[in-house]
Amino acid sequence: MSEFKPKKSVALSGVVAGNTALCSVGKSGNDLHYRGFDIKDLAQGCEFEEVAHLLIHGTLPNQLELKSYKMKLAKSRGLSDAMKIVLESIPKTAHPMDVLRTYVSFLGCESPEAADHSEAGVREAADRLIASYSSALLYWFHFSNSERRIVVDSAEDSIGGHFLHLLHGQRPSQAWIKAMHVSLILYAEHEFNASTFTSRVIAGTGSDLYSAITGGIGALRGPKHGGANEVALEIMRRYTDPDEAQADIENRISNKEVIIGFGHPVYTIEDPRSDIIKAIAAELSTDEDSLKLYGIAQRIAKVMWDTKKMFPNLDWFSAVAYDAMEIPLLLFTPIFVLSRTTGWSAHVMEQRVDGKIIRPTANYIGPDDLALTPIESR
Amino acid sequence: MSEFKPKKSVALSGVVAGNTALCSVGKSGNDLHYRGFDIKDLAQGCEFEEVAHLLIHGTLPNQLELKSYKMKLAKSRGLSDAMKIVLESIPKTAHPMDVLRTYVSFLGCESPEAADHSEAGVREAADRLIASYSSALLYWFHFSNSERRIVVDSAEDSIGGHFLHLLHGQRPSQAWIKAMHVSLILYAEHEFNASTFTSRVIAGTGSDLYSAITGGIGALRGPKHGGANEVALEIMRRYTDPDEAQADIENRISNKEVIIGFGHPVYTIEDPRSDIIKAIAAELSTDEDSLKLYGIAQRIAKVMWDTKKMFPNLDWFSAVAYDAMEIPLLLFTPIFVLSRTTGWSAHVMEQRVDGKIIRPTANYIGPDDLALTPIESR
Numbered sequence: 001m002s003e004f005k006p007k008k009s010v011a012l013s014g015v016v017a018g019n020t021a022l023c024s025v026g027k028s029g030n031d032l033h034y035r036g037f038d039i040k041d042l043a044q045g046c047e048f049e050e051v052a053h054l055l056i057h058g059t060l061p062n063q064l065e066l067k068s069y070k071m072k073l074a075k076s077r078g079l080s081d082a083m084k085i086v087l088e089s090i091p092k093t094a095h096p097m098d099v100l101r102t103y104v105s106f107l108g109c110e111s112p113e114a115a116d117h118s119e120a121g122v123r124e125a126a127d128r129l130i131a132s133y134s135s136a137l138l139y140w141f142h143f144s145n146s147e148r149r150i151v152v153d154s155a156e157d158s159i160g161g162h163f164l165h166l167l168h169g170q171r172p173s174q175a176w177i178k179a180m181h182v183s184l185i186l187y188a189e190h191e192f193n194a195s196t197f198t199s200r201v202i203a204g205t206g207s208d209l210y211s212a213i214t215g216g217i218g219a220l221r222g223p224k225h226g227g228a229n230e231v232a233l234e235i236m237r238r239y240t241d242p243d244e245a246q247a248d249i250e251n252r253i254s255n256k257e258v259i260i261g262f263g264h265p266v267y268t269i270e271d272p273r274s275d276i277i278k279a280i281a282a283e284l285s286t287d288e289d290s291l292k293l294y295g296i297a298q299r300i301a302k303v304m305w306d307t308k309k310m311f312p313n314l315d316w317f318s319a320v321a322y323d324a325m326e327i328p329l330l331l332f333t334p335i336f337v338l339s340r341t342t343g344w345s346a347h348v349m350e351q352r353v354d355g356k357i358i359r360p361t362a363n364y365i366g367p368d369d370l371a372l373t374p375i376e377s378r
Numbered sequence: 379m380s381e382f383k384p385k386k387s388v389a390l391s392g393v394v395a396g397n398t399a400l401c402s403v404g405k406s407g408n409d410l411h412y413r414g415f416d417i418k419d420l421a422q423g424c425e426f427e428e429v430a431h432l433l434i435h436g437t438l439p440n441q442l443e444l445k446s447y448k449m450k451l452a453k454s455r456g457l458s459d460a461m462k463i464v465l466e467s468i469p470k471t472a473h474p475m476d477v478l479r480t481y482v483s484f485l486g487c488e489s490p491e492a493a494d495h496s497e498a499g500v501r502e503a504a505d506r507l508i509a510s511y512s513s514a515l516l517y518w519f520h521f522s523n524s525e526r527r528i529v530v531d532s533a534e535d536s537i538g539g540h541f542l543h544l545l546h547g548q549r550p551s552q553a554w555i556k557a558m559h560v561s562l563i564l565y566a567e568h569e570f571n572a573s574t575f576t577s578r579v580i581a582g583t584g585s586d587l588y589s590a591i592t593g594g595i596g597a598l599r600g601p602k603h604g605g606a607n608e609v610a611l612e613i614m615r616r617y618t619d620p621d622e623a624q625a626d627i628e629n630r631i632s633n634k635e636v637i638i639g640f641g642h643p644v645y646t647i648e649d650p651r652s653d654i655i656k657a658i659a660a661e662l663s664t665d666e667d668s669l670k671l672y673g674i675a676q677r678i679a680k681v682m683w684d685t686k687k688m689f690p691n692l693d694w695f696s697a698v699a700y701d702a703m704e705i706p707l708l709l710f711t712p713i714f715v716l717s718r719t720t721g722w723s724a725h726v727m728e729q730r731v732d733g734k735i736i737r738p739t740a741n742y743i744g745p746d747d748l749a750l751t752p753i754e755s756r
Contacts (some may be wrong), residue, residue, distance in 0.1 A: 010735055010737050011732075015390070015393060016738065016740060018389050018741070019743045020740040021742070035744055042750065046750075046753075060751070061753075063753055086463075089463050091460075091488065098588070102486075106464075108476045109473075109480055112476065191739070192739055193737060194580075201576045204389065204600070205572045205597050205598070205601070205602045206601045211595070215592065215593030218593045221589050222589075224583045227584065265735070266737075356389040357387065358389040358575070359570065360391075362396055363396070364397075364398060365398065366402070367414035369414065371419075372415055372438075375423075375441055375444065
């Protein structure tokens with residue numbers, strides 16, 4: 001086991017804020033397990049819906065259970081008329097993460113959680129969310145960009161397939177569907193990261209699931225968290241070839257610039273998810289443009305390792321894979337939401353069983369005991 | 379200084395999660411200061427807009443500044459046509475906290491924060507929020523309950539007055555306006571409570587103000603946090619007179635039931651805000667119904683002190699004051715939002731200057747290294 005050093009850029013680094021049976025991360029410096037299963041096994045051997053079932057419902061499904069679960073999810077893709085009106089009212093210029101945040105918040109008005117906060121209720125709501133996110137996001141996307149009111153159903157039997165189908169308006173290839181399964185599995189759960197911790201703090205006050213997920217989306221939006229895969233692509237796109245990338249990145253490193261997409265607050269040796277998504281990115285990069293981007297991404301990763309001994313995290317090659325599937329940059333982090341809602345929901349259930357409110361304290365650095373001057377004399 | 383004992387019902391109790399110059403709380407067991415000013419002085423000597431200016435803009439205004447600030451706020455009460463459509467789409471059955479959460483989330487789609495995240499931008503957005511919350515909330519309230527599209531302007535020069543005017547459709551009395559000032563001042567800021575901490579965790583990822591406030595509202599909604607003043611009134615309303623209340627509460631205490639509205643995770647001696655709002659509640663309780671409620675509240679407080687040495691917190695007598703102003707139960711916690719958004723916004727600015735992501739760790743209690751059975755064999 002590698003020794004843990006609290007990171008200066010992270011508040012509460014290494015401080016235990018609660019128990020979890022959902023995820024262990026970074027124990028050996030580079031491992032990740034969901035409910036005891038190695039991420040490498042899950043990414044290689046499962047569809048995303050199996051992992052969603054593992055996190056939300058507690059077990060890996062057998063074939064019959066998986067089939068029935070996927071059918072249930074496929075039936076939960078619809079949007080109410082009121083929801084469509086709300087989505088049509090959101091301007092084209094909005095960030096898609098703000099659209100998803102508003103979607104969840106409005107759904108909490110339309111279909112609030114039952115007052116008893118039962119686990120069955122959380123599971124039902126979480127399933128509906130992961131099933132319908134793509135519908136909401138892409139309904140808004142197409143309406144705001146081209147005033148088309150798309151049908152939010154598809155013949156796809158998977159969440160990733162449904163997303164690609166609604167985005168591109170046609171059936172995606174098996175390779176792309178497989179890539180979505182892997183990507184969604186890798187992003188599903190990661191212990192007490194900032195967005196999951198947000199969901200737990202909200203759940204800790206006795207609040208509802210929709211509030212917890214809304215908060216999680218808000219936290220994930222930041223460039224130091226889920227927004228990183230967007231920044232990663234922006235970095236890669238700055239360059240026309242690997243040599244140019246290398247020269248500029250070396251220059252930026254010598255100017256002490258932080259390069260988003262490398263290093264991790266928890267992993268010390270490598271991010272175990274990176275090689276998995278890198279292989280997917282390599283498989284998907286078959287035309288000139290995507291081969292160029294993959295080459296640039298690979299070269300920057302080599303420079304970061306050679307000069308800083310920093311490894312790429314999940315976000316780095318995810319950006320390459322998404323770009324190869326012609327997913328617009330601003331929809332990258334919303335895919336993270338489709339996936340991580342499984343983890344967030346499981347943590348909400350766990351925090352409720354735990355029963356604690358999360359309330360740290362602060363170190364006061366302001367002035368003491370100021371006399372209040374009446375307004376007439378200020 | 380009283381000795382601090384971490385509370386078992388609170389995770390991270392007593393653990394420092396960051397610095398603040400905004401608030402010191404419970405240092406002597408029963409004190410509260412905003413930027414160094416004693417809450418008792420602020421509640422007695424200020425209007426809410428002075429305290430909002432102190433928290434959002436950093437200083438107590440002089441007379442000219444206050445006048446100009448109040449005029450600016452009064453001009454920021456409007457809602458866009460798109461926003462009205464969204465509010466009209468929210469069903470009557472929705473919880474008003476979910477309505478406000480959706481309002482803020484949608485406003486973040488309509489008028490997102492500028493990418494530079496300047497403090498000027500946060501201040502502008504925070505002012506708009508506190509000015510317009512009542513407009514959004516009561517537009518929805520009247521439309522969903524009676525299909526009336528109210529005008530969301532009023533001649534009132536204060537946020538509390540604007541709220542009461544839109545709620546009741548007429549000018550409120552000076553006594554009620556004064557009561558709103560005091561109540562809003564008392565609820566404005568409270569260090570690293572769960573909702574403020576939520577806002578800081580969200581801001582720590584580099585996310586935007588609207589995400590942070592949306593998360594804060596979600597956390598505040600819980601009955602262990604802002605939702606407590608609603609529960610407090612529900613408790614008082616169970617009884618027809620003080621004697622009945624005393625008998626039942628004593629019985630519940632002996633059955634180890636937790637009585638919401640008493641005790642506090644930070645204060646050990648008393649909640650310094652309680653006597654202030656209790657005096658307001660006493661002043662407002664002039665007719666038969668409100669005198670009865672006040673009597674019941676007072677008796678339960680006596681029982682709690684005599685048997686458990688537990689003191690009422692701010693929520694307890696706030697419920698009496700709000701009920702005396704004929705504010706519906708479900709609008710209690712939204713008033714908390716109007717007020718606490720000042721503190722949340724100031725904390726967002728502070729967390730950004732601090733520059734840290736907030737990311738604790740967890741104690742893993744699940745199974746280790748499970749072998750993945752292929753789905754065919756499960």
